[in-house]
Amino acid sequence: MAIILFDDNARNTLLPLTYTRPVADLRIGILTIAEKWEKHLDQTSSFLTEEYLQAKFPVTITDDNLFINGSYCPDEALIEEVSKLETGQSITYRNQLVAVRLNADDAKGFGAQQVYPDPIIHERIPVTIKFPEDIFKKNDIELRKDFTLLTKGRTSAVMSSTNTIIGNDFFAEEGAIAECCTFSTHNGPIYLSAKTEVWEGTNIRGPFALCENSQIKMGTKIYGATTVGPYCRVGGEVNNAVLWGYSNKGHEGYLGNSVVGEWCNIGADTNNSNLKNNYAEVKLWDYASQSMRKTGLQFCGLIMGDHAKCGINTMFNTGTVVGVGSNVFGGGYPPNFIPDFSWGGAEGLEEYAYNKMMETTERVFARREHRAFNDAEKQILTEVFNLTKELRELNGCVNN
Structure with missing residues (x-):
């Protein structure tokens, strides 16, 4: 399964820090957000970001793809929910897409603002990065x-x-x-x-x-x-x-x-x-x-x-x-x-x-x-x- 960390609207409110990197490449704590997800899921990741950044931060799409919002830092509850996703299932928090699992065809048409049917609603307050001061x-x-x-x-x-x-x-x-x-x-x-x-x-x-x-x-x-x-x-x-x-x-x-x-x-x-x-x-x-x-x-x-x-x-x-x-x-x-x-x-x-x-x-x-x-x-x-x-x-x- 490919782990793909995607940018959403937070990319614009995090400027100038995100002019030169995807949101998930931000360092907070000891690790970057991407490194946190990789360690928790024991798997490498790639990025879906602005086109001019993709040469340095390429995206990898396979037959099975887990898209995760790059502004969300993982915690135990979120990791458990993400790990249980079946193909076609998604997780939202306050009407914002947190994660979705997609096959290759659907992955190619992915968009951060898309609405997926019957999402799992994440209840706990996650650590998210929206503004530079966060x-x-x-x-x-x-x-x-x-x-x-x-x-x-x-x-x-x-x-x-x-x-x-x-x-x-x-x-x-x-x-x-x-x-x-x-x-x-x-x-x-x-x-x-x-x-x-x-x-x-x-x-x-x-x-x-x-x-x-x-x-x-x-x-x-x-x-x-x-x-x-x-x-x-x-x-x-x-x-x-x-x-x-x-x-x-x-x-x-x-x-x-x-x-x-x-x-x-x-x-x-x-x-x-x-x-x-x-x-x-x-x-x-x-x-x-x-x-x-x-x-x-x-x-x-x-x-x-x-x-x-x-x-x-x-x-x-x-x-x-x-x-x-x-x-x-x-x-x-x-x-x-x-x-x-x-x-x-x-x-x-x-x-x-x-x-x-x-x-x-x-x-x-x-x-x-x-x-x-x-x-x-x-x-x-x-x-x-x-x-x-x-x-x-x-x-x-x-x-x-």
């Missing part, structure tokens, strides 16, 4: 679930005696290294993946996950619920933030209640505000409505799309959205919304020249021997550049 908001729940999933029946590697580990919910894969650090699990579990390093003097409070080949620099302070994805380097102060793979926040500065995409770089002494001076509700730029949207949150920081970067001492205001491939720098507070492929900051924004951005991206990829800036990657960024051109013009980005 990722840090619900990261605590998913960290705990993933920790249980990944550590069940296993024993942690033995860590150096120079560390202080408070509580019992600590797990390190073989090859994780830490010296002279404090790990407190009283507020949630801590998970260190293989080939990770936590440098001397670091203090971490769970829940927290450090994914493979990532490093935490000396004297870092991390509060839960925080996830550092693979191949990242992090320093300074971090609170309730999710950083995806291949991104760096290597120096002092505060990052809180935030989501940072892949291939991002945050300059030294950069800080983001996560609380307004008047304690009012935070609003975020919404791509679907092209306006500011109420989040219902008092604490909300920075949402940064893939390949975005900022210079030293950047000051991000409360509830700032930075689009894919943007380069932010200069004094003062930049706008709360920085369109994709923008160049500049508080003193004004220009369009980040396509060729210059692609040259930079190629240099960044060259630092990772196991990743190539191939045609599929180039196609995605080219499409995002074209898709967001009108948005830049509407927000005052002039051509440079």
Whole structure:
């Protein structure tokens, strides 16, 4: 049976994070949503997403296909229902399609908005990802679930005696290294993946996950619920933030209640505000409505799309959205919304020249021997550049 994770309308409300990936490739907790389903169902998956993403995230259709909504994180009840589906049966939650099992002919005509007869109604409230802030908001729940999933029946590697580990919910894969650090699990579990390093003097409070080949620099302070994805380097102060793979926040500065995409770089002494001076509700730029949207949150920081970067001492205001491939720098507070492929900051924004951005991206990829800036990657960024051109013009980005 083929497992196919499909995008629905959440793809539009999760922009800019989903400009460069399917919804199920979002990381929340320790794993991506796709990795969660694969581990629970003990099977690989594929994606049904935007056409320009399919070269990197292909779809596989067979004689027997299980379509699962990529914005839903699995739990025991949902897994049980999905596992019992017969061909032609579906599951819905509040009139939204969660999963359906289809033969090859019906699978080829699948659409996320289709209505299937006599659906099974899912009753329990699932963890779903609809808006970017849901990722840090619900990261605590998913960290705990993933920790249980990944550590069940296993024993942690033995860590150096120079560390202080408070509580019992600590797990390190073989090859994780830490010296002279404090790990407190009283507020949630801590998970260190293989080939990770936590440098001397670091203090971490769970829940927290450090994914493979990532490093935490000396004297870092991390509060839960925080996830550092693979191949990242992090320093300074971090609170309730999710950083995806291949991104760096290597120096002092505060990052809180935030989501940072892949291939991002945050300059030294950069800080983001996560609380307004008047304690009012935070609003975020919404791509679907092209306006500011109420989040219902008092604490909300920075949402940064893939390949975005900022210079030293950047000051991000409360509830700032930075689009894919943007380069932010200069004094003062930049706008709360920085369109994709923008160049500049508080003193004004220009369009980040396509060729210059692609040259930079190629240099960044060259630092990772196991990743190539191939045609599929180039196609995605080219499409995002074209898709967001009108948005830049509407927000005052002039051509440079």
